[in-house]
Amino acid sequence: MSKQNTLDFEGIERMPLKDFTEKAYLDYSMYVILDRALPHIGDGLKPVQRRIVYAMSELGLSAGSKHKKSARTVGDVIGKFHPHGDSACYEAMVHMAQGFSYRYPIVDGQGNWGSADDPKSFAAMRYTESRLRPYAAVLLAELGEGTTDWIPNFDGTLKEPALLPAQLPNLLLNGATGIAVGMSTDVPPHNLGEIVKALVKLLDEPKTTLSGLTRFIKGPDFPTGGELVTPKAEVRRIYQTGNGTLRVRATWEQEDGAVVVTTLPYQVSGSKVMEQIAAQMRAKKLPLVDDLRDESDHENPTRLVIVPKSGRVDLEQLMDHLFATTDLERTLRVNLNVIGLDGRPGVRGLKDLLVDWLQYRSDTVTRRLRYRLERVEERLHILDGLLIAYLNIDKVIKIIRTEDEPKPVLMKRFKLSDAQAEAILNLRLRHLAKLEEIKIRSEQDELTEERDELSKLLRSKVRLRKLIRQELLDLAEKHGDPRRTAIVEREPAQALAETDLVPSEPVTVVLSARGWARAAKGHEIEPDSLNYKSGDSFLTAARGRSNQQAVFLDSTGRAYSLPAHSLPSARGQGEPLSGRLKPPDGAAFRGVMTGDEQTRWLVASDSGYGFFVQLGELFSRARAGKTCLRVPGGGNVVVPAPFAGDEFPGEALVAAVGSNGQLLTFWAEELPELARGKGNKIINIPSAKYKAGEERMVCMAVFLEEDSLEVVSGKRKMIIKPADLDHYFGERGQRGKMLPRGWRKVERIARVTAD
Numbered sequence: 001m002s003k004q005n006t007l008d009f010e011g012i013e014r015m016p017l018k019d020f021t022e023k024a025y026l027d028y029s030m031y032v033i034l035d036r037a038l039p040h041i042g043d044g045l046k047p048v049q050r051r052i053v054y055a056m057s058e059l060g061l062s063a064g065s066k067h068k069k070s071a072r073t074v075g076d077v078i079g080k081f082h083p084h085g086d087s088a089c090y091e092a093m094v095h096m097a098q099g100f101s102y103r104y105p106i107v108d109g110q111g112n113w114g115s116a117d118d119p120k121s122f123a124a125m126r127y128t129e130s131r132l133r134p135y136a137a138v139l140l141a142e143l144g145e146g147t148t149d150w151i152p153n154f155d156g157t158l159k160e161p162a163l164l165p166a167q168l169p170n171l172l173l174n175g176a177t178g179i180a181v182g183m184s185t186d187v188p189p190h191n192l193g194e195i196v197k198a199l200v201k202l203l204d205e206p207k208t209t210l211s212g213l214t215r216f217i218k219g220p221d222f223p224t225g226g227e228l229v230t231p232k233a234e235v236r237r238i239y240q241t242g243n244g245t246l247r248v249r250a251t252w253e254q255e256d257g258a259v260v261v262t263t264l265p266y267q268v269s270g271s272k273v274m275e276q277i278a279a280q281m282r283a284k285k286l287p288l289v290d291d292l293r294d295e296s297d298h299e300n301p302t303r304l305v306i307v308p309k310s311g312r313v314d315l316e317q318l319m320d321h322l323f324a325t326t327d328l329e330r331t332l333r334v335n336l337n338v339i340g341l342d343g344r345p346g347v348r349g350l351k352d353l354l355v356d357w358l359q360y361r362s363d364t365v366t367r368r369l370r371y372r373l374e375r376v377e378e379r380l381h382i383l384d385g386l387l388i389a390y391l392n393i394d395k396v397i398k399i400i401r402t403e404d405e406p407k408p409v410l411m412k413r414f415k416l417s418d419a420q421a422e423a424i425l426n427l428r429l430r431h432l433a434k435l436e437e438i439k440i441r442s443e444q445d446e447l448t449e450e451r452d453e454l455s456k457l458l459r460s461k462v463r464l465r466k467l468i469r470q471e472l473l474d475l476a477e478k479h480g481d482p483r484r485t486a487i488v489e490r491e492p493a494q495a496l497a498e499t500d501l502v503p504s505e506p507v508t509v510v511l512s513a514r515g516w517a518r519a520a521k522g523h524e525i526e527p528d529s530l531n532y533k534s535g536d537s538f539l540t541a542a543r544g545r546s547n548q549q550a551v552f553l554d555s556t557g558r559a560y561s562l563p564a565h566s567l568p569s570a571r572g573q574g575e576p577l578s579g580r581l582k583p584p585d586g587a588a589f590r591g592v593m594t595g596d597e598q599t600r601w602l603v604a605s606d607s608g609y610g611f612f613v614q615l616g617e618l619f620s621r622a623r624a625g626k627t628c629l630r631v632p633g634g635g636n637v638v639v640p641a642p643f644a645g646d647e648f649p650g651e652a653l654v655a656a657v658g659s660n661g662q663l664l665t666f667w668a669e670e671l672p673e674l675a676r677g678k679g680n681k682i683i684n685i686p687s688a689k690y691k692a693g694e695e696r697m698v699c700m701a702v703f704l705e706e707d708s709l710e711v712v713s714g715k716r717k718m719i720i721k722p723a724d725l726d727h728y729f730g731e732r733g734q735r736g737k738m739l740p741r742g743w744r745k746v747e748r749i750a751r752v753t754a755d
Contacts, residue, residue, distance in 0.1 A: 029181035037180035044171030067129035103189035146371025188220035196476040225263035239350035242336035261304035265330040323493035385420025502547040515589040518574030519567040544594030557629035559618035590637040600643035611679030661744025664736030703751035
């Protein structure tokens with residue numbers, strides 16, 4: 001290898017890669033935590049926010065000045081103090097100007113600064129203009145009074161404040177959010193008046209407990225209003241630990257039978273809420289709502305109108321459902337993780353935050369008073385020198401006129417300090433009038449009085465606390481406003497069951513021989529008269545309500561349930577159940593049942609065995625259903641029959657027909673009520689081997705003593721009166737009696753009520 005290509009590592013630090021990467025990552029983490037993502041407890045600002053506020057004050061953009069282009073401010077911020085992206089800097093500035101984001105906005109903007117529906121819809125910084133709001137004075141008023149440390153900017157050419165001398169705990173007033181490395185912060189905003197009352201209480205009684213503070217601070221106060229529905233005990237626990245979640249709910253009122261939403265939870269978009277409600281309406285999951293309107297305008301920033309289907313809709317119940325299923329109620333995370341006075345991040349409780357801020361405020365006021373005392377003493381020193389000059393004006397003038405360097409001569413002749421001599425030499429001729437002596441003595445008196453007062457304040461902690469207390473009360477009077485977020489304890493919102501959302505209307509669920517289902521409105525429909533697909537025909541129907549479950553039974557004895565309202569209309573030919581359910585291979589749907597959960601149905605296999613079952617026992621959310629009836633191999637299921645009596649077993653009877661034409665009736669009480677199984681013998685079927693041509697049970701019905709029985713054979717129907725039914729009466733499990741000739745190929749039987 002040539003000498004030119006030899007690598008020289010002399011003077012280069014060597015470090016294991018593991019140690020280097022660990023140190024680099026930790027340095028980066030601390031930078032993100034301390035200089036980007038987390039606010040300081042003192043002024044409640046992150047570095048970029050602090051630099052924006054300071055840069056605007058340096059540009060003279062106070063509350064009384066004219067607005068300037070936002071691009072000018074952003075340019076100064078990133079060019080002088082914050083060498084990062086302009087878009088991120090501008091977005092932080094926009095956030096401080098949005099009244100729906102900040103409880104007490106700091107920036108006053110002209111132009112499009114976003115909306116509550118879309119906070120990021122603000123115009124570019126070349127279009128908008130901005131200045132500071134009056135509230136910004138809370139952060140800046142004492143900046144030039146020795147209250148903060150000044151640090152070099154990123155290139156060392158300028159100085160910037162390490163912290164702003166906030167006169168109020170801006171951290172709690174406006175809140176903060178941020179994501180650092182391995183930690184985050186979520187501080188909710190609070191009401192200025194409540195915070196000041198709690199601070200005054202701590203100043204008066206430093207040993208006040210958290211319970212005593214929560215008498216004044218009942219909870220966060222969000223700029224968009226709403227209701228804080230978290231229980232008081234939970235709010236107190238959050239304030240104690242610094243962690244937890246809050247539930248914030250929209251407020252609404254009834255107007256002309258409609259619901260009008262007037263405020264929304266913090267950081268919730270009205271348009272998104274409307275989309276969520278509309279999506280439920282499109283999916284037919286919210287039939288209680290007829291119309292939806294957004295009537296928000298300048299006078300009513302939030303006005304969402306929800307029109308119910310009818311006047312019978314329970315609006316409280318409807319809103320409870322919407323609170324549970326939309327952003328009308330939102331859960332907000334609380335994590336009081338901030339940078340403390342020691343420069344370290346940490347999660348603190350409410351009292352710790354207030355105590356630490358009061359310490360910061362006390363230190364700031366002390367520095368302000370000491371700075372002012374130094375200035376007063378310096379001025380008094382100068383005034384002493386000026387007074388000597390006025391008392392010896394002729395000698396002073398002579399020295400100035402005759403001496404080449406009058407300054408040391410003056411200092412020696414009148415025992416003046418360098419500063420006093422310099423002040424005398426800088427006097428203008430117009431100030432040599434006799435009147436100036438009077439002004440000097442008057443100013444001396446005022447400053448002496450102020451010096452004594454400042455000295456007393458600095459020597460007495462009690463006086464200092466009283467001063468801080470009065471300043472806090474004055475600021476609360478100037479910037480305070482009423483609470484916007486109501487504190488109301490409410491039960492957690494519960495979404496309505498799907499059946500509760502559906503209006504209760506009479507329907508007839510129709511099942512065809514090939515397993516196609518549909519729901520017809522009303523109970524007067526004749527299922528036989530409906531149109532069926534080619535090769536298909538009517539099998540059975542059941543009457544119920546639209547908000548009830550329809551249970552289908554297949555040939556293997558499995559039960560499946562679907563909401564009746566979800567079935568297609570009877571105006572069409574329905575839809576195959578196999579598309580929504582998963583029956584076993586080769587299984588066919590044989591029956592449909594609907595009604596209340598307590599409704600009893602008779603289920604049986606064609607082997608002649610069956611039992612009564614409550615409909616609720618057959619409900620299943622699974623597409624594969626649940627086992628109900630045990631069917632022998634090769635067997636089938638008979639169309640289920642509803643129980644007719646008001647009580648069980650009461651005076652009801654069971655009628656069963658075999659494939660050879662025999663009819664048997666017996667008391668319904670002879671059959672058991674089960675949840676699943678084979679059941680007991682209903683009618684005697686000689687063969688159970690299921691060979692071709694062998695006898696089966698083909699149909700059954702449940703009826704009352706005074707009822708008649710309809711027998712359907714092909715297109716013919718026969719009515720058997722109660723008196724004639726006595727001929728077929730027997731005991732459960734018997735063969736029964738033969739029906740008249742020509743009526744022995746029965747397809748189905750049905751109860752005909754006495755009325």
